[in-house]
Amino acid sequence: xxxxxxxxxxxxxxxxxxxxxxxxxxxxxxxxxxxxxxxxxxxxxxxxxxxxxxxxxxxxxxxxxxxxxxxxxxxxxxxxxxxxxxxxxxxxxxxxxxxxxxxxxxxxxxxxxxxxxxxxxxxxxxxxxxxxxxxxxxxxxxxxxxxxxxxxxxxxxxxxxxxxxxxxxxxxxxxxxxxxxxxxxxxxxxxxxxxxxxxxxxxxxxxxxxxxxxxxxxxxxxxxxxxxxxxxxxxxxxxxxxxxxxxxxxxxxxxxxxxxxxxxxxxxxxxxxxxxxxxxxxxxxxxxxxxxxxxxxxxxxxxxxxxxxxxxxxxxxxxxxxxxxxxxxxxxxxxxxxxxxxxxxxxxxxxxxxxxxxxxxxxxxxxxxxxxxxxxxxxxxxxxxxxxxxxxxxxxxxxxxxxxxxxxxxxxxxxxxxxxxxxxxxxxxxxxxxxxxxxxxxxxxxxxxxxxxxxxxxxxxxxxxxxxxxxxxxx
Amino acid sequence: xxxxxxxxxxxxxxxxxxxxxxxxxxxxxxxxxxxxxxxxxxxxxxxxxxxxxxxxxxxxxxxxxxxxxxxxxxxxxxxxxxxxxxxxxxxxxxxxxxxxxxxxxxxxxxxxxxxxxxxxxxxxxxxxxxxxxxxxxxxxxxxxxxxxxxxxxxxxxxxxxxxxxxxxxxxxxxxxxxxxxxxxxxxxxxxxxxxxxxxxxxxxxxxxxxxxxxxxxxxxxxxxxxxxxxxxxxxxxxxxxxxxxxxxxxxxxxxxxxxxxxxxxxxxxxxxxxxxxxxxxxxxxxxxxxxxxxxxxxxxxxxxxxxxxxxxxxxxxxxxxxxxxxxxxxxxxxxxxxxxxxxxxxxxxxxxxxxxxxxxxxxxxxxxxxxxxxxxxxxxxxxxxxxxxxxxxxxxxxxxxxxxxxxxxxxxxxxxxxxxxxxxxxxxxxxxxxxxxxxxxxxxxxxxxxxxxxxxxxxxxxxxxxxxxxxxxxx
Numbered sequence: 001x002x003x004x005x006x007x008x009x010x011x012x013x014x015x016x017x018x019x020x021x022x023x024x025x026x027x028x029x030x031x032x033x034x035x036x037x038x039x040x041x042x043x044x045x046x047x048x049x050x051x052x053x054x055x056x057x058x059x060x061x062x063x064x065x066x067x068x069x070x071x072x073x074x075x076x077x078x079x080x081x082x083x084x085x086x087x088x089x090x091x092x093x094x095x096x097x098x099x100x101x102x103x104x105x106x107x108x109x110x111x112x113x114x115x116x117x118x119x120x121x122x123x124x125x126x127x128x129x130x131x132x133x134x135x136x137x138x139x140x141x142x143x144x145x146x147x148x149x150x151x152x153x154x155x156x157x158x159x160x161x162x163x164x165x166x167x168x169x170x171x172x173x174x175x176x177x178x179x180x181x182x183x184x185x186x187x188x189x190x191x192x193x194x195x196x197x198x199x200x201x202x203x204x205x206x207x208x209x210x211x212x213x214x215x216x217x218x219x220x221x222x223x224x225x226x227x228x229x230x231x232x233x234x235x236x237x238x239x240x241x242x243x244x245x246x247x248x249x250x251x252x253x254x255x256x257x258x259x260x261x262x263x264x265x266x267x268x269x270x271x272x273x274x275x276x277x278x279x280x281x282x283x284x285x286x287x288x289x290x291x292x293x294x295x296x297x298x299x300x301x302x303x304x305x306x307x308x309x310x311x312x313x314x315x316x317x318x319x320x321x322x323x324x325x326x327x328x329x330x331x332x333x334x335x336x337x338x339x340x341x342x343x344x345x346x347x348x349x350x351x352x353x354x355x356x357x358x359x360x361x362x363x364x365x366x367x368x369x370x371x372x373x374x375x376x377x378x379x380x381x382x383x384x385x386x387x388x389x390x391x392x393x394x395x396x397x398x399x400x401x402x403x404x405x406x407x408x409x410x411x412x413x414x415x416x417x418x419x420x421x422x423x424x425x426x427x428x429x430x431x432x433x434x435x436x437x438x439x440x441x442x443x444x445x446x447x448x449x450x451x452x453x454x455x456x457x458x459x460x461x462x463x464x465x466x467x468x469x470x471x472x473x474x475x
Numbered sequence: 476x477x478x479x480x481x482x483x484x485x486x487x488x489x490x491x492x493x494x495x496x497x498x499x500x501x502x503x504x505x506x507x508x509x510x511x512x513x514x515x516x517x518x519x520x521x522x523x524x525x526x527x528x529x530x531x532x533x534x535x536x537x538x539x540x541x542x543x544x545x546x547x548x549x550x551x552x553x554x555x556x557x558x559x560x561x562x563x564x565x566x567x568x569x570x571x572x573x574x575x576x577x578x579x580x581x582x583x584x585x586x587x588x589x590x591x592x593x594x595x596x597x598x599x600x601x602x603x604x605x606x607x608x609x610x611x612x613x614x615x616x617x618x619x620x621x622x623x624x625x626x627x628x629x630x631x632x633x634x635x636x637x638x639x640x641x642x643x644x645x646x647x648x649x650x651x652x653x654x655x656x657x658x659x660x661x662x663x664x665x666x667x668x669x670x671x672x673x674x675x676x677x678x679x680x681x682x683x684x685x686x687x688x689x690x691x692x693x694x695x696x697x698x699x700x701x702x703x704x705x706x707x708x709x710x711x712x713x714x715x716x717x718x719x720x721x722x723x724x725x726x727x728x729x730x731x732x733x734x735x736x737x738x739x740x741x742x743x744x745x746x747x748x749x750x751x752x753x754x755x756x757x758x759x760x761x762x763x764x765x766x767x768x769x770x771x772x773x774x775x776x777x778x779x780x781x782x783x784x785x786x787x788x789x790x791x792x793x794x795x796x797x798x799x800x801x802x803x804x805x806x807x808x809x810x811x812x813x814x815x816x817x818x819x820x821x822x823x824x825x826x827x828x829x830x831x832x833x834x835x836x837x838x839x840x841x842x843x844x845x846x847x848x849x850x851x852x853x854x855x856x857x858x859x860x861x862x863x864x865x866x867x868x869x870x871x872x873x874x875x876x877x878x879x880x881x882x883x884x885x886x887x888x889x890x891x892x893x894x895x896x897x898x899x900x901x902x903x904x905x906x907x908x909x910x911x912x913x914x915x916x917x918x919x920x921x922x923x924x925x926x927x928x929x930x931x932x933x934x935x936x937x938x939x940x941x942x943x944x945x946x947x948x949x950x
Contacts, residue, residue: 002560002562002932007563010829011493011567015487016484016487019487020487022575023480024733028631033544038590039932040588041586045910046597048599048602048840049836053561053837055563055567055837065587066571069585069590070797073578074575074576085477086573087477088530089533090573091483091573092490098570099566100497100547101561101779102780103546103780109546109548110546111512111538111554112515112541112543112548115513122522126522140615143820143821143822144821145821147669161673162673163686164675164676166519166674167644167673168651168671169645169646170643175643182580186800186801186822187822190822192939193638194622194764194797196629196637196671196672197643198638198640198642199641200640201640201641201643218820243803244830270675287816289931303829322665325661326660327915343887345619347616348615348616348780354541358530361524362478362530363527364524364526365525366527367527394551423665439803441803444647450601457477
């Protein structure tokens with residue numbers, strides 16, 4: 001027997017008020033909690049309770065234990081990594097998803113989960129100005145989406161027989177290679193580890209001054225590998241690298257992939273949301289020639305964690321990489337009923353399409369474009385503040401989207417270690433304020449700071465304050 | 476700008492009442508919706524709206540479009556696959572998780588997400604009567620947990636160099652083999668496909684009359700493979716197979732794994748929840764010698780999708796299989812701060828620990844055990860109804876947990892195709908009633924029906940009615 005629906009209602013109403021207050025006041029919290037590792041564990045009983053506890057007691061612990069240990073991703077001053085937003089329609093969608101608890105492994109196990117996923121991913125395709133012929137599915141993370149894409153690439157030539165025979169101990173198989181820029185996300189490397197391709201078979205191609213993969217270096221790497229007996233398999237182009245959000249030249253990479261018969265996967269986990277802005281689409285020119293693409297609505301499309309969308313123009317190949325139907329999951333609906341479990345490793349599938357559908361409707365295509373535009377404008381404005389300041393401050397990379405890489409070099413300082421340490425100190429001081437949270441990265445040997453704008457609450461006032469804190473911290 | 480917190484509150488209160496009514500009345504719905512493939516898609520606009528729509532309109536479509544297309548996993552008559560429950564504390568937990576939108580990739584990105592995950596997985600360890608020395612982490616699905624376990628097994632011998640060098644085209648590598656029973660879940664095969672081990676290198680070992688892996692056949696398969704130059708790598712023992720919930724003899728398998736230096740992974744995705752019942756633990760004897768174990772709280776531990784727990788006694792090996800820290804994710808907290816991203820492919824990590832913590836507290840260890848016991852008793856009672864009936868009805872497998880495999884054989888019928896067709900008809904008729912939803916499987920050549928009890932609303936009255944429908948359908 002579950003707790004009663006009356007008890008649900010009583011606490012859900014209470015939490016609705018609690019969450020409303022949280023969403024209203026989140027800017028008053030410190031972005032980063034002031035806890036030391038182990039402090040939260042120390043507050044919790046070492047063992048589970050034998051007897052049932054009341055929901056009143058449990059929910060009281062949300063305020064007492066959870067909130068003081070939370071990093072507030074909803075905070076307007078969250079400017080680290082890629083800032084995101086759990087928007088109101090998305091949070092409401094999750095409320096329904098949890099209650100219905102549908103599992104969309106098969107069409108039959110919840111037709112609406114499957115069909116809404118088909119519809120909303122096709123809506124995204126249109127929102128992004130992509131042509132026809134793309135199959136869309138929702139996964140949990142870009143790491144999984146990219147791994148799926150590379151699994152499909154590995155399966156593309158069935159003659160290799162990897163699905164059936166695997167790769168270990170087969171002298172007949174060529175060494176397979178994956179190419180990406182030196183600034184590609186670690187998920188490409190992790191996918192290669194997982195798939196048994198090996199870290200050293202991910203070739204990190206050099207980039208140009210604007211941190212974009214250099215096509216001629218890609219061609220050279222492919223040819224050198226072929227000459228040495230390797231077999232090039234796939235290229236991952238990034239549209240919005242994690243460090244500095246650079247965009248690889250997809251059009252030229254696509255031409256190389258076509259010429260060399262390689263699978264082209266585009267990692268636009270963050271940047272892809274900018275496809276919703278028509279005037280930004282030229283950045284992604286050539287996308288229509290890719291074999292697969294990942295965009296994460298839980299990054300910059302206002303959807304709560306987790307929600308990643310994998311598009312592919314080769315669904316049959318993806319299916320070949322993953323389909324396997326045991327007797328207890330055989331169905332009788334025929335080909336009209338899509339069974340998403342056939343397209344991935346994961347069998348259980350939450351009803352993630354619902355929140356995405358609610359977000360797209362609640363903002364509308366124009367409203368989404370407007371918000372993305374506004375974030376990009378905030379980033380340009382922040383970059384301008386840094387540039388205008390001078391005094392050792394500089395913007396260290398182009399700003400195609402909503403993320404700015406910058407740093408401060410004390411007068412006369414040329415030692416990169418000293419500069420890194422100086423900027424790390426600036427970052428630590430700024431983050432200790434509790435008002436903003438920024439992160440860092442390296443551009444080659446340069447240690448730089450990052451301000452990433454992606455939360456719907458972030459305004460020019462937030463960034464003015466961040467800039468004030470940064471300038472103070474530099475002295 | 477997001478929608479306002481006032482707008483959130485207004486709709487959250489409305490949904491709280493809507494969900495409360497749903498949880499109260501879910502038994503009045505048809506378990507399976509009466510829609511044809513494509514019918515839901517046809518109701519939805521082909522393109523996303525340009526302008527924002529009101530939440531009132533969007534939420535109205537939940538009743539209009541979503542509910543008529545939903546399979547009601549919450550229904551007391553949901554007896555298919557593995558029935559589960561989104562319990563009240565779990566649904567409330569998801570409400571908070573969505574609003575906070577924490578990402579537990581690093582300790583720093585939300586200390587409470589990490590530490591609560593450490594605590595609640597350790598609580599589960601104790602709830603399950605497991606000894607010390609287990610590392611616990613939460614993933615989305617058992618498919619991923621098992622894939623992680625086998626990735627760790629593959630990484631166990633670093634001399635193979637698979638992480639770095641991969642497997643393709645390396646004549647120096649032995650062919651790696653994974654063993655499981657012929658009744659193991661397809662996720663073992665899918666993990667092998669994903670990891671590049673190959674379907675044919677999953678050896679499905681014969682089982683005994685009670686559908687349990689035969690240890691002597693395992694030993695024989697291992698020796699035969701070694702003689703042929705294969706390298707045995709891991710064994711997956713199942714505690715609660717998907718078809719008939721049989722439990723492999725873990726103690727004997729563990730002894731073989733120790734002798735042969737193989738990784739032992741135990742797939743207890745469903746059955747593992749029964750470890751909460753002290754008198755059922757002998758079924759799992761030998762578990763303490765396993766290297767890894769998966770249990771899915773979203774199956775039989777009353778937690779909403781998705782929530783799978785992977786335990787391992789070899790966290791360093793798991794970490795070696797997956798850790799990779801790019802500059803932008805380096806941290807300074809030191810070893811006291813666990814970064815869960817180092818233990819898996821997935822970088823983004825929802826705050827899943829919260830709902831599980833709330834479920835364990837709201838029911839308590841004794842309350843959980845009592846509910847699992849009750850489900851097992853219901854299954855025994857149902858099996859007794861079938862056995863007592865005679866007239867061609869029989870129970871086709873032992874019932875160690877809460878799932879019953881059974882079928883009806885018309886008098887004099889011996890043709891397995893005819894019997895299968897007859898039982899498929901029974902199933903279709905019963906499922907058309909809308910009152911219950913059962914599924915089927917095959918035990919060897921026998922087509923059988925399955926009743927799986929796992930929903931907190933299912934009572935003896937539900938099963939009496941299911942049995943009445945079954946008997947009617949057989950005539």
